[in-house]
Amino acid sequence: MGTLIVLLVLAxxxxxxxxxxxxxxxxxxxxxxxxWDWLTTVDHKKIAILYFMSGFFFFIVGGIEALFxxxxxxxxxxxxxxxxxxxxxxTMHGTTMIFLAAMPMIFGLMNAIVPLQIGARDVxxxxxxxxxFWLFFAGGLLLNxxxxxxxxxDAGWTSYTSLALNEYSPGPGIxxxxxxxxxxxxxxxIGGLNFLVTIINLRAPGMTYLRMPLFTWTSFVTxxxxxxxxxxxxxxxxxxxxxxxxxxxxxxxxxxxSTVIWQHLFWIFGHPxxxxxxxxAFGVMSEVISTFSKKRLFGYTSMVFATxxxxxxxxxxxxxxxxxxGLGPVSNSLxxxxxxxIAVPTGIKVFNWLFTMWGGEIRFTTAMLFAxxxxxxxxxxxxxxxxLALPPADYQYQDSYFVVAHFHYVLxxxxxxxxxxxxxxxxxxxxxxxxxxxxxxxxxxxxxxxxHLTFFPQHFLGLFGMPRRVFTYQSGVGLExxxxxxxxxxxxxxxxxxxxxxxxxxxxxxxxxxxxxxxxGRTLEWAIPSPPPEYNFAQxxxxxxxxxxxxxxxxxxxxxxxxxxLGSIHMPSPSYLPVLxxxxxxxxxxxxxxxxxxxxxxxxxxxxxxxxxxxSFEQDHGYHIEPEEIEDANKGVQA
Amino acid sequence: MSRQRLWRAxxxxxxxxxxxxxxxxxxxxxxxxxxxxxxxxxxxLIMWSFFLMLGVFAVVITIFVYVLIRFRKRKGQDRMPExxxxxxxxxIVWTVIPIVLLGILAVPTVNYTFELADAKPDEDSIRxxxxxxxxxxxxxxxxxxxxxxxxxxxxxxxKVHLEIHGKDVLHSFxxxxxxxxxxxxxxxxxxxxxxxKKPGKYQGKCAELCGAGHALMDFVVYAKEPAExxxxxxxxxxxxxVATAAQKEGEQLFLQNCMGCHAGVNxxxxxxxxxKFGTRTTIAGILPHTEENLKKWLKNPEAVKPGAKMPKIDYxxxxxLDALTExxxxxx
Numbered sequence: 014m015g016t017l018i019v020l021l022v023l024a025x026x027x028x029x030x031x032x033x034x035x036x037x038x039x040x041x042x043x044x045x046x047x048x049w050d051w052l053t054t055v056d057h058k059k060i061a062i063l064y065f066m067s068g069f070f071f072f073i074v075g076g077i078e079a080l081f082x083x084x085x086x087x088x089x090x091x092x093x094x095x096x097x098x099x100x101x102x103x104t105m106h107g108t109t110m111i112f113l114a115a116m117p118m119i120f121g122l123m124n125a126i127v128p129l130q131i132g133a134r135d136v137x138x139x140x141x142x143x144x145x146f147w148l149f150f151a152g153g154l155l156l157n158x159x160x161x162x163x164x165x166x167d168a169g170w171t172s173y174t175s176l177a178l179n180e181y182s183p184g185p186g187i188x189x190x191x192x193x194x195x196x197x198x199x200x201x202x203i204g205g206l207n208f209l210v211t212i213i214n215l216r217a218p219g220m221t222y223l224r225m226p227l228f229t230w231t232s233f234v235t236x237x238x239x240x241x242x243x244x245x246x247x248x249x250x251x252x253x254x255x256x257x258x259x260x261x262x263x264x265x266x267x268x269x270x271s272t273v274i275w276q277h278l279f280w281i282f283g284h285p286x287x288x289x290x291x292x293x294a295f296g297v298m299s300e301v302i303s304t305f306s307k308k309r310l311f312g313y314t315s316m317v318f319a320t321x322x323x324x325x326x327x328x329x330x331x332x333x334x335x336x337x338x339g340l341g342p343v344s345n346s347l348x349x350x351x352x353x354x355i356a357v358p359t360g361i362k363v364f365n366w367l368f369t370m371w372g373g374e375i376r377f378t379t380a381m382l383f384a385x386x387x388x389x390x391x392x393x394x395x396x397x398x399x400x401l402a403l404p405p406a407d408y409q410y411q412d413s414y415f416v417v418a419h420f421h422y423v424l425x426x427x428x429x430x431x432x433x434x435x436x437x438x439x440x441x442x443x444x445x446x447x448x449x450x451x452x453x454x455x456x457x458x459x460x461x462x463x464x465h466l467t468f469f470p471q472h473f474l475g476l477f478g479m480p481r482r483v484f485t486y487q488s489g490v491g492l493e494x495x496x497x498x499x500x501x502x503x504x505x506x507x508x509x510x511x512x513x514x515x516x517x518x519x520x521x522x523x524x525x526x527x528x529x530x531x532x533x534g535r536t537l538e539w540a541i542p543s544p545p546p547e548y549n550f551a552q553x554x555x556x557x558x559x560x561x562x563x564x565x566x567x568x569x570x571x572x573x574x575x576x577x578x579l580g581s582i583h584m585p586s587p588s589y590l591p592v593l594x595x596x597x598x599x600x601x602x603x604x605x606x607x608x609x610x611x612x613x614x615x616x617x618x619x620x621x622x623x624x625x626x627x628x629s630f631e632q633d634h635g636y637h638i639e640p641e642e643i644e645d646a647n648k649g650v651q652a
Numbered sequence: 653m654s655r656q657r658l659w660r661a662x663x664x665x666x667x668x669x670x671x672x673x674x675x676x677x678x679x680x681x682x683x684x685x686x687x688x689x690x691x692x693x694x695x696x697l698i699m700w701s702f703f704l705m706l707g708v709f710a711v712v713i714t715i716f717v718y719v720l721i722r723f724r725k726r727k728g729q730d731r732m733p734e735x736x737x738x739x740x741x742x743x744i745v746w747t748v749i750p751i752v753l754l755g756i757l758a759v760p761t762v763n764y765t766f767e768l769a770d771a772k773p774d775e776d777s778i779r780x781x782x783x784x785x786x787x788x789x790x791x792x793x794x795x796x797x798x799x800x801x802x803x804x805x806x807x808x809x810x811k812v813h814l815e816i817h818g819k820d821v822l823h824s825f826x827x828x829x830x831x832x833x834x835x836x837x838x839x840x841x842x843x844x845x846x847x848x849k850k851p852g853k854y855q856g857k858c859a860e861l862c863g864a865g866h867a868l869m870d871f872v873v874y875a876k877e878p879a880e881x882x883x884x885x886x887x888x889x890x891x892x893x894v895a896t897a898a899q900k901e902g903e904q905l906f907l908q909n910c911m912g913c914h915a916g917v918n919x920x921x922x923x924x925x926x927x928k929f930g931t932r933t934t935i936a937g938i939l940p941h942t943e944e945n946l947k948k949w950l951k952n953p954e955a956v957k958p959g960a961k962m963p964k965i966d967y968x969x970x971x972x973l974d975a976l977t978e979x980x981x982x983x984x
Contacts (some may be wrong), residue, residue, distance in 0.1 A: 096864035096958025169861045175838055176821040176863060181786075266839025272822065273837060306723070312738035337824060337835045339842035342769035346762045353754045357747060363712060364746040365738075370719045373733045377724065385720065392712050396705040403757070405764040406697045408832020409683045412824055412859040476684050477677030478828035480859040483867035490678035490855070 017600070017613070053587035055139035056547055060146050061125035061443065065436075067150055068117030074157065075109035076510060078102045080503055083467070087500040089488040099484035100167035101186070105160075107170030108190065112197060113153040115290040115424070118432045120145070120204055122293060123232045125443050126435075127208060129538035129545065130226045132217025132554050137210040139585040140628070145204035147595035152197025155602050159189035163606075166190035169482060171283070172253070174264035174275040179257055185606050188257060192602040195250045198243055199598075205239030208232055217537070218576040219556035223317065226536045226560075227303075227310060230317050231296030234324040235289050241328065242285035249278035258605060273338060280331035288327040291423065292320060294431025295362060298384045301434050302366050303560075304532050305381040306373030312365040313559060319358035319365075326355045336404045337411045345404040352402035359395055363388065378532070379453030383434035386461050387426060394422030397472070412482075415475025421468045433460075433513070441527030445544040446520050456512040463505015470495040470502075535563035540573045548582045551643045582638040590624050590631075597621035681828040681855035687875070690831030690846045693764050701757055708753070768832075771843040773813035778806060782816045784823035784836035784858065787865035787957060788924055788937060798888045801924030802937045804873045807881035808851050816842040819919075824860035827873050833859050848875030864959025870937045888928055892983040902979020905972055909965060923962060930984035936960070943977050950976070 029035050032042040043049055054060065082102050085093045094102060128136055136142050159165040166186040168177040177187045212233045216225070225233070253275070255261035262268035264275050303310045310316060332340060332348035366388060375381070397419040401407050410416055433456075440448045474495050479486050486492050530539040540562045541550060554573035558564050565573055601617025604610060679685045686692045773779050782804075783790040792799045806812045816825055818838040826833035827846065834844040848854070858869035876884060894903050906914075906926075913923035932941055936957055939945040950973065953960040968976065 100861070100864060100866070167864075173822055173861070176861065181821050181863060272839065306733070308733045309735040309737065311736060312743055315738065315743050337833050338837065339834060339840070342766045345769075346765050349761055349765070350758055353758060356754060357750045360708075360750045361743070361747060364715075364742070367712070367715050367719055368739075368742065370723055371715075372736070373723050374729065374731060375720065375724045388716055389713060392709055396709055399705055399754075399757070400698065400701045403697055403701055403761045403764075405694050405761065405768050405832065406701060408768070408834070409691075409694050409698065409828065411833055412826075412861075473677070476682070478681030478683065478855065478857065480826065480857050480867075482861045485867050487855075487870075490681060491676055 017616075049589075050587070052592050053143075053589045055135075055143045055585050055587055055591075057124045057128050057136050057139065057142060058443070058545065058547070060142055061121045061123075063146055063150075064117045064121030064124060065443075067153065068114050068121055071109050071113035071117070071153060071157075073510070075106050075114050076507070078106040078109065080507060082106065083500040083503045085484055086486070086496050088497070089486050089493060091485065095484045097164075097167050100169075100482070101160075101165040103482050104166045104169050104172075104190075105157075108156065108166070108194070109153075110424075111170060111286065111290070112194060113149075113156070115428050115432075116197075116201055117146075117149060117153075119235070119290060119293045119428075120149075120201075122228075122297070122432070122435050122439070123208055123235075126439055126538060127229050127232050128211065128215070129442070129541065129549060130229045130536050131212060131215060131220055132537050132550060132556065133211065133215035134549050134553075134582065135585065136207050137214055138207050140588055140591065141203050141207050143588065144591040144594060145200040145207065147591045148200030148203075148598060149197045150200075151595040151599040151602075152193045152195070152200065155196060155599055155606075156189050156193030158603075159186055159193075163189075171276075171279055173279075174253070174256075174272045175266070177253065177257075177275075178264060180265075185608070187253075188606040188608075191250050191254045191257065192606060195247065195254070196595075196598045196602055198246055198250070200595075201239060202243045202247070205236040205243070208236040209240065212236070217550075217553050217556050220561075223314065224556055224559050224561070226296075227299035227313070227316055227320075228293065228296035231292040231299075231320055234320050235292045238285045238289045238292070238324050238327060242282045242289065245278050246282035246286075249275060249282065252278070258608070273335075276335055276338065277331070280334045281328070284331045284334065285324075285327045287420075287424070288323060291427045291431075292324065294387075294428045294435075295320065297431045297435040297438070298366060298387055299369075300536065301380045301384040301438050302369050304438075304534055305376045305378060305384075306370045307376075307533070308369055308373040309535075309560060309563075310365070311368040311371070312361075315361055316365050319361045322358040323355060326351065326358070330355065333402055333407070336407045342404075349402050349404050353399060356395060356399050363392060363395075378437070379448070379450055379457055380434045380438035380532075382454065382457045383430045383437065386457065387430040387434070390422060390426030390430065390461075390464070394419060394426050397422065410475060412480055413475035414471045414479045414481055417481045418468045418471035418475065421464075421471075425464055425468070433457075438532070439538075440520070441531050441543045442538055443544060444520070445526050446523055447525075447527045447531060448520050449516050452512050452516040452519070456509045456516065458509075459505050459512065460509030463502045463507070463509060466502030466505055467499050468502070470498045474499070530562075535560035537561055537573070540565070546643075548584060548638055548643070551582075552579055553577050579640045579643065581640065582643070583635055584638055585635045586633055588628075588633070590628050594621055594624040594628075597624060679829060680853055681857070683828045686829055686831070687849055687852060687854065688827075688830035688847050689849070690768060690844075691829060693768065694832055697760060697764055700760065704753060704757060708750075768844075771813060771845045774811070777811040777813045777845070779813050779815065780804065780806075782814050782825055782836075784816070784818055784825065784862075784869075785922065786820050786863055786961060787858070787869040787959065789825075789856070789858075789869070789871040790924065793885075796885050796889075798885055799925050800888065800928060802871050802934060803932060804856070804871065805881060805884050806848055806873060806875050807878045808848050808875050810878070811845055811847050814844050814846070816844065819922075821862045822860045823858045823862045823869065825856070826859040827854050827856045829854045830873065835860060848873070851875050851877055851880075865957045868936075868938050868957045870934075872934065872937075887931065887984070892928065892930065894979070895982065896978070898975045899979045899982050901972070902975040902977070902982075905968070905976045906979055909968075909976075913962070921961070926980060926983060928983055929980045930982055943981060946977050946980065947973055 028043060032046055081094055085091050085099060163185040166189055168182055168187060172190055175181060252263040256263050262270045264270045264272055266272060299310055330348055330352045332344055333352045336345050401410055401419060437448055437453055477491055479492055527543045529542050552575035555576035597617050597620030601614045604614025604617055686695050779795050781792040781794055788801055790801050791804045816834055816836055818836040823836035824833045825836060830848055831846040834842050852875055854873040856871035856873055858866060894900055913921045914926050934941055935945045935949050949956050950965040952964050953962040
């Protein structure tokens with residue numbers, strides 16, 4: 014409690030310093046400050062940037078953890094990080110990269126682009142959107158504070174029981190995992206719901222389902238997967254929370270529980286989760302490849318159905334993570350065949366991308382390079398994916414470095430390449446400036462080479478008998494050279510990422526504004542200025558087909574044909590409640606992690622309930638932007 | 653651009669060559685060089701699926717390279733590509749062919765899955781009860797009345813039927829050169845079988861994260877000719893004798909300091925059975941079997957194996973330590 018008061022006073026103090034001291038106008042000055050603007054924003058474009066920044070920050074954190082692990086494994090019998098410390102690193106690397114880097118970057122792109130692509134002025138629930146971000150951030154922060162307060166979780170990102178139970182992990186580490194992920198999971202769940210509703214309800218006139226750009230489609234399917242997959246995680250975390258905090262016995266076999274139940278629940282969530290993070294990357298690739306080949310996407314309809322099919326099959330295959338659990342040959346065979354089936358729609362996508370480029374006019378911009386580099390990388394990950402789907406072979410691969418190599422090929426080769434491609438492609442739309450292409454290409458090549466150098470040899474590590482999640486290995490059994498090469502590769506990826514950071518810094522210094530349509534784009538977002546005004550579209554556009562902006566350009570029109578007269582635009586008001594509510598959850602989480610001091614936990618929950626009450630009974634009608642202001646703004650742009 | 657691409661292809665190729673030739677795995681734990689029937693079956697499937705997938709990869713990469721070179725934008729070029737919608741025929745081709753390929757792959761997969769799951773012991777097979785502990789392995793031969801730890805002896809050419817038990821957390825029993833793994837699950841009994849086709853020493857690993865000492869939860873499988881195996885069984889059944897005075901003192905120290913855990917008084921604090929410790933070839937499954945290493949382990953187990961449950965035996969005098977070591981080493 015005392016700490017809380019100290020923190021509160023410190024926060025007030027800092028606010029005062031940044032806004033110029035306390036006096037009568039203190040509150041007014043706070044409310045007009047930039048920080049307040051970002052804290053209370055409900056604008057999807059600003060929330061996108063918040064998601065992007067925090068996701069990238071966690072990406073760096075997770076990357077440093079990976080670097081530490083590879084440094085430990087550079088030679089056998091190294092003692093840089095051993096035992097529990099190494100387990101903390103591997104757990105936090107996995108958890109951070111999946112939940113705190115991949116997820117927010119995907120939400121960042123979805124926020125930035127989906128409303129623009131469907132011709133909407135914002136998402137369906139702007140308040141919920143802000144709340145989703147702040148909950149994710151509170152959860153991520155809570156999880157990472159474990160490094161400072163009491164030790165990070167160390168049972169792997171899968172946190173299998175019974176290792177994750179009190180008896181075998183007595184410290185607070187796993188509590189951070191459980192409550193941190195639970196809080197950020199609520200944020201993800203409501204974010205997914207928000208995008209489902211947005212895409213169903215806010216499409217511009219004429220934007221039928223089969224005219225939606227593929228990035229919107231993949232975001233749509235991803236949101237549906239979130240809706241159905243995250244509750245399984247919520248349930249699993251809730252059960253684990255009860256086991257750890259309140260002495261329940263769901264996973265304790267000596268008391269009639271079952272450790273295998275955790276694995277089922279985790280992977281019923283966990284397998285769709287990998288499609289949640291890969292599908293939007295597929296969407297980015299489709300947009301980028303189509304734009305830079307100057308061609309309509311080949312087989313659009315089959316691409317859409319392949320996406321939906323992948324999403325659907327994603328729920329049917331979770332047992333392939335559990336082939337060695339001993340569930341019997343019947344269930345292993347069934348899940349093996351279901352898993353192989355996923356290769357079919359994925360193959361359809363790959364061939365459609367290849368034939369989109371076929372006959373096109375390919376421009377190798379950085380975004381396109383990442384999309385092009387993605388294809389062979391991802392196909393290799395898919396190859397090993399099919400190999401892993403065969404239970405007898407999987408008995409050998411399971412939990413070895415072969416698996417590590419496989420999922421980095423799909424997650425880095427797929428999601429990370431996708432996010433980089435998306436970043437270079439949409440940076441001008443998000444920030445109004447073009448990233449440097451020369452640095453971008455340097456980034457691409459160092460990252461690509463470093464990536465393959467790191468992960469390609471790891472296939473062999475697995476086949477030569479090295480299990481995953483080990484802090485050391487034997488010397489003299491042919492593992493040294495491969496491990497050394499693998500560690501060297503990490504530096505390639507590190508240099509590439511540093512080049513990207515420098516690129517961002519350099520781009521912010523550049524004065525030149527990006528044009529509205531720098532790439533000869535095809536979809537709606539390129540029809541409006543970069544960056545777009547806060548209302549996005551002064552008049553909602555009329556959509557005449559797939560690639561609507563391209564169609565208009567081909568017809569000789571300068572922009573979209575409006576579907577409505579210029580009128581007053583209704584905008585949602587900013588709100589400080591999302592931050593406050595998330596702070597409540599954060600405090601509650603901290604309180605419950607510090608066992609035996611439930612007063613703080615309950616205080617946090619009270620904050621949550623009060624903010625919910627305030628939100629429910631608040632009279633907020635938003636505000637309007639009048640046509641005159643829009644015209645003034647337009648003149649300003651042209652002048 | 654194409655030159656850079658070429659470099660990349662070369663790089664990947666040379667890496668593969670390096671990995672395959674320069675630093676190939678060791679036969680004691682190499683999946684690609686199996687010495688057992690199960691491992692051979694698994695390798696068959698691995699190779700079969702690998703070459704099938706390599707064929708698919710070759711097709712993709714050929715189209716990929718052709719497209720990137722043939723259709724890249726050349727200097728000064730500004731043409732309008734035809735805006736094709738797609739091709740139903742092509743869509744059908746690349747839907748049907750993969751389905752057929754996967755069908756072909758599914759047949760041996762299902763076949764092998766059932767074959768490997770058929771772990772019922774027959775009259776001729778050896779039964780072993782395997783128990784995974786944090787962080788050591790216990791092996792018990794119920795039909796032979798032998799109990800040991802860290803080292804699994806099996807006769808060459810006989811099917812070994814394993815009954816896998818768990819007590820604390822998850823582990824996974826893996827002998828890469830003999831066959832794939834089976835998880836150790838507390839509260840559940842799993843079964844698997846393996847055999848060795850030639851005598852030798854094979855490395856065993858724990859493949860499921862089980863705590864701080866997971867990386868060092870190794871064991872060894874010794875495959876012996878049947879006659880030698882029988883000799884080993886006979887030796888294991890013969891109680892070790894206490895001969896010298898130092899050994900007698902060591903026995904006293906053992907009774908006072910070690911029995912609590914190493915004689916199975918408290919199941920929650922169970923340590924490996926040490927009645928035949930002198931026959932082992934490793935200390936704690938990882939260090940060479942020397943007196944020096946044994947003393948190192950006794951003085952500070954956690955320094956050798958992080959997370960080891962054994963307390964430090966660092967309060968003995970040098971003489972006592974020597975006696976205890978001598979006693980343990982004489983347990984043959």
